[in-house]
Amino acid sequence: MVKEIAERVRDLAYMSLEHRVREALEKVLASCTDLDPNEELTLTWELRFTVNDVIQIVGRLRRTKHEHGK
Numbered sequence: 001m002v003k004e005i006a007e008r009v010r011d012l013a014y015m016s017l018e019h020r021v022r023e024a025l026e027k028v029l030a031s032c033t034d035l036d037p038n039e040e041l042t043l044t045w046e047l048r049f050t051v052n053d054v055i056q057i058v059g060r061l062r063r064t065k066h067e068h069g070k
Contacts, residue, residue: 004057009047017045 024043029035 001057001061004061005049008053008057012047020045 021043025041028041
């Protein structure tokens, strides 16, 4: 299950992380006119799963295990 969640994280990152980082940086740069070039920026990315996400992952793993067990 851990591997499946890690794969989903990779997919999410690939699909949207670049876009979200660009948006965040644009907001920061637009709101701060006199930034120190040495100022550090911290970007936090939060990953949220619903119970249904986990149920889907478990179901897929069960089907895969059942198919390989035949």
